[in-house]
Amino acid sequence: MRSWTDTLRFAFQPVVNLTTGAVAALEVLARPETGDVLAEARRDPELDGRLAVLAVRTAAHRETLLPLHVNVFAGTLADLGGLTPLHHAVREAGRLPWEVTVDVGPPYTHVPRQALLEAVAELRGQGFRISADGVGEGDVPLRLLVDMSPDLVKLDASLLARPSAVRAMRTLCDELGALLCVEGVETELQYGAALSAGAQLGQGVLFAPPSRLPAAEVYVPPRSPGHPAPPRSGPSVREFVRPAALLPATASAGQVRALLTGSPEVSGVLLVDREGVPFRSVHRSRFLLSMSGRYGHALYADRPAAKLGDPPRTVGVDATAWEVLDVVAVGSRDRTSDDVAVVDRQGRCVGVVRLADLIRALSETRVEEAAGLNPLTRLPGSDAITGEVDRRVAEGRTFALSWLDVDHFKQVNDGAGFAAGDELIRSVGRVLQQAAAGTARVGHIGGDDFLVLADPEELTPLAAAVLDAPWTAGGRPVTLSLATVVCAPGSVRDHREAAACLAPLKKAAKALGGASWVVGRAGVPGYETLRGAGSGPGTGSSSGTEAASAGYAVAEPGMS
Secondary structure, rough: OHHHHHHHHEEEEEEEEEOOOOOOEEEEEEEEOOOOOOHHHHHHHHHHHHHHHHHHHHHOOOOOOOEEEEEEEEEHHHHHOHHHHHHHHHOOOOOHHHHHHEEOOOOOOOOOHHHHHHHHHHHHHHHOEEEEEEOOOOOHHHHHHHEEEEEEEEEEHHHOOHHHHHHHHHHHHHHHEEEEEEOOOHHHHHHHHHHHHOOOEOOOOOOOOEEEOOOOOOOOOOOOOOOOOOOOOOOEEHHEEEEEOOEEOOOOOHHHHHHHHHHOOOOOEEEOOOOOOOOEEEEHHHHHHHHHHOOOOHHHHOEEEEOOEEOOEEEOOEEEEEHHHHHHHHHHHOOOOOOOEEHHHHHHOEEEEEEHHHHHHHHHHHHEEEEEEEOOOOOOOOHHHHHHHHHHHHOOOEEEEEEEEEOOHHHHHHHHOOOHHHHHHHHHHHHHHHOOOOOEEEEEEOOOEEEEOOOOHHHHHHHHHHHOEEEEEEEEEEOOOEEEEOOOOOOOHHHHHHHHHHHHHHHHOOOEEEEEEEEEOOOOOOOOEEEEEEEOOEEOOOOOHHHHHHOHHHHHHHOO
């Protein structure tokens, strides 16, 4: 009688790094030729556990070096605990537990919460990584997601239609120390939306469909100007991690040679101890050069490969790309091309980063920044500021968005000449840039209009710097107007709503005489006049102290 395993096949689908375009891992998917073994596995934890074991053994037969993702239902974990047979299967296959991510999938309804969390903790103790699968379309409670503290969150592509939700999930992932993966990506538009929303990994038929053989190549659309590289302020090293070729610290030089000659894409091998902590780094070219000498193979083949390795260079998973470059810079010049090992909080290797990937991405960033600068002031344009507004909205931060411009600028240009007008704009830009401190960002959106994004408490000295200065153009006195909207968490959904709240405040500031400053709060009627002669409609008071007592986190410039 034929067993159900006789009609069961497995397929491999790549998990793709959206920044580098490299395959970060392979998900092993059960594909029965007849029947619905997955529906049975949902009801039978023992069967589900056996499927996970078979997935690992199938991958071992394919001799792939890539990290693996293995699917397990949440109910299975709660019922069986730490999946000891899976741990044994991984070791028997010659793999290390931290090379395997357990994708915990729905349904979660009626799954004993404490039993599930204890099973997740046991798996993590064995060295496995944990992924929360099916988020967005599944039924995982947010509290449970936080308590699981997964290493990876897999988000359904249907949520890309709600970018704010994806950005909010990216913020949560950053808090949890997790990566964000969008699965089910089918179109280039979805790929672009995933990039824009902050996803670091992707999966779907756009990159490569599931196949019986592990995919050697995947399709990644070219990055368009609308989806720029990560900001120069410090892209995370997580965005550049590639799978590491790992061998035990006791591996012989012959074993390393066999791995390198059989895998031409591997640039080096990391030797790790039993806990997965890097012990030695073996660089491909230097190692093979040593082995290819006249007596190289005879001398080294049966000796420990560690003798031909170097101390590993490591960075933590929370490091930035710039910190990786610092690590490379202080090392020996002949190790410039060595991979840098990325380690988790326990010191275990989670992958490597290549210098070429970092330089390429950071160069793209500099080009994008240069293209977005205003040619007159060399300040960023509106895109940089509005993008930062959206990030702060997604992070649930209170922020103040301000609009500054020159009063009657057309008359200034007509009377003093455009050269004097240009010099005035450059001077205002310089003062704003010098006064911006902390998290404040300044942008020049064109003409005499500037945007300032800051924490509310950063506004007072900045406003004083621009409003107290004696501005002139061609000997003519000039005044400036400043309008500010303070946005509390939940008061606006994105930069468009913040800008809409700011527009009437700008109009009110322009209606006042002399240097003026009005402040409003998103979602709250009216505004406060902190500077300016006269009053406009909706003005509540002209006192900075009263404005502060009304809940605005700003005070009149010059007041203590």
